Amino acid sequence: MIVAILMPFLIAMCIPFIAKFKYRIHTGYAVFATSLSIFLYFLVLLISGETETLYRYSWIPSLGLDLTFYTDGLALFFALLISGIGALVAFYSIFYLNLEERLGSFYVYLLLFMGAMLGIVTSDNIYALYTFWELTSVSSFLLISFWFTRKASTDGALKSMLITFLGGFSLLGGLVLLHLVTGSTSIREILTQGDLILASDWFPLIVVLLLLAACTKSAQFPFHIWLPDAMEAPTPVSAYLHSATMVKAGLFLLLRFTPVFKESEAFFIAVSIIGLVTLFWGSYMAVRQTDLKGILAYSTISQLGMIMAMIGYGTEAAIFAAMFHILNHATFKGSLFMAVGIIDHETGTRNIRKLGGLWKLMPVTGIISILASFSMAGVPLPILNGFYSKEEFFSSSWDLSADRAFGSDFAALLANIVPYAAVAGSIFTFVYSMYFYFRTFTGKAEKTTAEKAHDPKFGMLAAPVLLVSGVLLISIFPNWFSRHLLQPAANAVYGDAMKEHSIHFWHGFVPALIMSLIVVVLGVLFYITRKYWMGLYNVLPGKLSGNIVYASLLSASENQTKRLNDRIVSGSIRQYNAIIISVISIVTLLILFGTNSFDLRNIDTSPVSLPQSLPELAVALIMIAAAFGSTVSQKKLTAVIILGVVGYGLSILFVLFRAPDLALTQLSIETITVVLFLLCFRHLPEIKRERKEKLSKKITNIIIASLCGLMMMLVGLAAYSQRLFPSISDYFVKYSYKLGGGDNIVNVILVDFRGLDTLFEITVLAIAALGIYSLIKLRQKEGDR
Amino acid sequence: MEIIMIVLAGILFGFAVYNILQKQLLRIIIGTALLSHAAHLFILTMGKLKRGSSPVLTEGTESYSDPLPQALILTSIVISFGVTSLLLVLAYRAVKTNGTDNMEELRGNDHD
Numbered sequence: 001m002i003v004a005i006l007m008p009f010l011i012a013m014c015i016p017f018i019a020k021f022k023y024r025i026h027t028g029y030a031v032f033a034t035s036l037s038i039f040l041y042f043l044v045l046l047i048s049g050e051t052e053t054l055y056r057y058s059w060i061p062s063l064g065l066d067l068t069f070y071t072d073g074l075a076l077f078f079a080l081l082i083s084g085i086g087a088l089v090a091f092y093s094i095f096y097l098n099l100e101e102r103l104g105s106f107y108v109y110l111l112l113f114m115g116a117m118l119g120i121v122t123s124d125n126i127y128a129l130y131t132f133w134e135l136t137s138v139s140s141f142l143l144i145s146f147w148f149t150r151k152a153s154t155d156g157a158l159k160s161m162l163i164t165f166l167g168g169f170s171l172l173g174g175l176v177l178l179h180l181v182t183g184s185t186s187i188r189e190i191l192t193q194g195d196l197i198l199a200s201d202w203f204p205l206i207v208v209l210l211l212l213a214a215c216t217k218s219a220q221f222p223f224h225i226w227l228p229d230a231m232e233a234p235t236p237v238s239a240y241l242h243s244a245t246m247v248k249a250g251l252f253l254l255l256r257f258t259p260v261f262k263e264s265e266a267f268f269i270a271v272s273i274i275g276l277v278t279l280f281w282g283s284y285m286a287v288r289q290t291d292l293k294g295i296l297a298y299s300t301i302s303q304l305g306m307i308m309a310m311i312g313y314g315t316e317a318a319i320f321a322a323m324f325h326i327l328n329h330a331t332f333k334g335s336l337f338m339a340v341g342i343i344d345h346e347t348g349t350r351n352i353r354k355l356g357g358l359w360k361l362m363p364v365t366g367i368i369s370i371l372a373s374f375s376m377a378g379v380p381l382p383i384l385n386g387f388y389s390k391e392e393f394f395s396s397s398w399d400l401s402a403d404r405a406f407g408s409d410f411a412a413l414l415a416n417i418v419p420y421a422a423v424a425g426s427i428f429t430f431v432y433s434m435y436f437y438f439r440t441f442t443g444k445a446e447k448t449t450a451e452k453a454h455d456p457k458f459g460m461l462a463a464p465v466l467l468v469s470g471v472l473l474i475s476i477f478p479n480w481f482s483r484h485l486l487q488p489a490a491n492a493v494y495g496d497a498m499k500e501h502s503i504h505f506w507h508g509f510v511p512a513l514i515m516s517l518i519v520v521v522l523g524v525l526f527y528i529t530r531k532y533w534m535g536l537y538n539v540l541p542g543k544l545s546g547n548i549v550y551a552s553l554l555s556a557s558e559n560q561t562k563r564l565n566d567r568i569v570s571g572s573i574r575q576y577n578a579i580i581i582s583v584i585s586i587v588t589l590l591i592l593f594g595t596n597s598f599d600l601r602n603i604d605t606s607p608v609s610l611p612q613s614l615p616e617l618a619v620a621l622i623m624i625a626a627a628f629g630s631t632v633s634q635k636k637l638t639a640v641i642i643l644g645v646v647g648y649g650l651s652i653l654f655v656l657f658r659a660p661d662l663a664l665t666q667l668s669i670e671t672i673t674v675v676l677f678l679l680c681f682r683h684l685p686e687i688k689r690e691r692k693e694k695l696s697k698k699i700t701n702i703i704i705a706s707l708c709g710l711m712m713m714l715v716g717l718a719a720y721s722q723r724l725f726p727s728i729s730d731y732f733v734k735y736s737y738k739l740g741g742g743d744n745i746v747n748v749i750l751v752d753f754r755g756l757d758t759l760f761e762i763t764v765l766a767i768a769a770l771g772i773y774s775l776i777k778l779r780q781k782e783g784d785r
Numbered sequence: 786m787e788i789i790m791i792v793l794a795g796i797l798f799g800f801a802v803y804n805i806l807q808k809q810l811l812r813i814i815i816g817t818a819l820l821s822h823a824a825h826l827f828i829l830t831m832g833k834l835k836r837g838s839s840p841v842l843t844e845g846t847e848s849y850s851d852p853l854p855q856a857l858i859l860t861s862i863v864i865s866f867g868v869t870s871l872l873l874v875l876a877y878r879a880v881k882t883n884g885t886d887n888m889e890e891l892r893g894n895d896h897d
Contacts, residue, residue, distance in 0.1 A: 712798045719831060
């Protein structure tokens, strides 16, 4: 289990070495083998019926951080999808990517993504889920910007990253709230506490945050804008990440938490509306696109919206239909993307206006496309799986108001409107599917493209052919898939109480069939007459677009960041110092006052009495006067000599306070320092009159300096107010002779107890000496600069 | 006595910081020297003052002044000497190379 999930990461580490031999054997084969073996592993799990496997590794149990993997029906369903499509995409990419491309990087990213995706679907720990979630965003970013020399690629990658990271951040927020409410980090335990979550005050916020995460990841309106731009990625990536798997992570998240959320009416209202709006808007916008991948991108958005709406319904039939459609969408959309990749590869263009009549030139690609796009449109034929799931969608929409009891009027009203909205949204799905197929494969071929275009080698066709045969297989044996794959997955979401579903082509003249027929008839009508209503796009969306909002937000944030940066990072070290010191002082002062740390009554000090204390007081006054003098003096010589007075004063204090070693050291060091100052003097300019400084600046500096002094005083007083621990000095006094064999305790501490400190002290001195030596001796030769 | 010494250390800290915030390199070096003086006094005060004889073991003495701060300060004095001398030479080189000892003029280039 753990091996299967971590294998992509492990192989990814080896890829750079394998990629060195890319001219002998294409790196893609290694990736293909990896994903295939993972797929087989999960397939064996599925067939053996052993759906609950666990792997647990505790990392920080006290914080609830561990790595736990488990597979229920839902996880297994997604894991099969991820590894299966992954294998096909890897195989396809072997023929799609030139050997000159950076294959190593490409496959590392791809494996990174696959591992992260498997992690998302099998993680039990919410924080592990979050980590894998972000990892998919990162690898998606890297893959979109794979051709990083194109500006469109990097822009698209940036856009997708900003939007999905926004979602990732809110996911983290939602998960933290779930953790707080339930006190658990395990998804399975969280799900058992549904009532607690529903009753909690945080519930609305949790729903909003998780929805935001799901909607950004699954490109739901109005966050869908990143997906069309993500089409700058190599086509295998688009097929894999941006249609079959990554964009379904958002759906997975909602499905995972559906056992809790399905009770909530607000969840139903929000998700259904978002889903249906996205379904309509995506399919409406798809008809307008001229880039083949653009059509597919908007089509993906629309299909995701449809699945989203079904998750929102939350009824048995709808959840089952959602699973079914996720599977079907992966098959037909994956093969369509691969077909587009082939067309692009062969004709050199993806612009639908330049294409046409490819049917005669590329019959195999044509067959793949016609099956896949008709399946997408939901054409009522028994061999097209898209029709089956669309039927399920319609019937679950139709039955919604009967299957579910609603508390509020609005929800009940919405449930009644839903079937009409479903039909309306699906009409354009039909239109763009026809548009996609007929504009590309029928009509007149352009001369430039016609000359060289032909079906590619078998290898490139293999993956889409396999996927399309998946379309057929699912349609012919729907109940096998239902029993082994969809039913366990839906059970995991809905609970075991779910009754067995069987899928049939013919139900009789039920409402769902009538809805399908309406869609087909109106769809054909709209397609034929599309010349007459295309003008509508000038009105809606016209110039309205989420991209405008995105662009203005992006440029605004860039400008603000630049302004802030320019203000703080001015290059003036003085300013940095002033900021650092004042922040330290103010924060410390606030904490000291806030916690009431000093208590002057309890201070245990030695007495001050005249005339015994006179020497100390006198020295202290002299030192203050000297410090003041050296600060205000206008001559450098005066300043340094007066500074020496402070140092000598300190050594007198050391004498008075019974620290003979310190006094000796201080005296000698002070003397050397003054000498050193004087040595350097010849080269340092005279102190300038400080009047040049602005008065306000001066006052600010005085305030900062006083604050810092005050802070240190109060810290000292606070330290005297409370002694939390006994001093360790007694230990040194006691054992100085016994262990160190010396009478002078300070010396014993330095050379024995804390001998290493002294060693490092000497090292510091040596480094300083080296620095000084090199600064003086190794000067740059004239003219070097 | 401790309170007086704490106040003295605080005042020294104040002067030190004021000097560090000045424009001229020499002023800044004076500031760091003052800062180390203040810190030494502060550390010494943290072990109690005037509570016994010098920390040298002698027969019949029960109470010694705290040896630990003294050991720490001894290390620190030497290191602050190293720092001061390095700063001095650095200032000397900076003046030689750039022709100025004004911090406002030593800002580095944009984007390097």
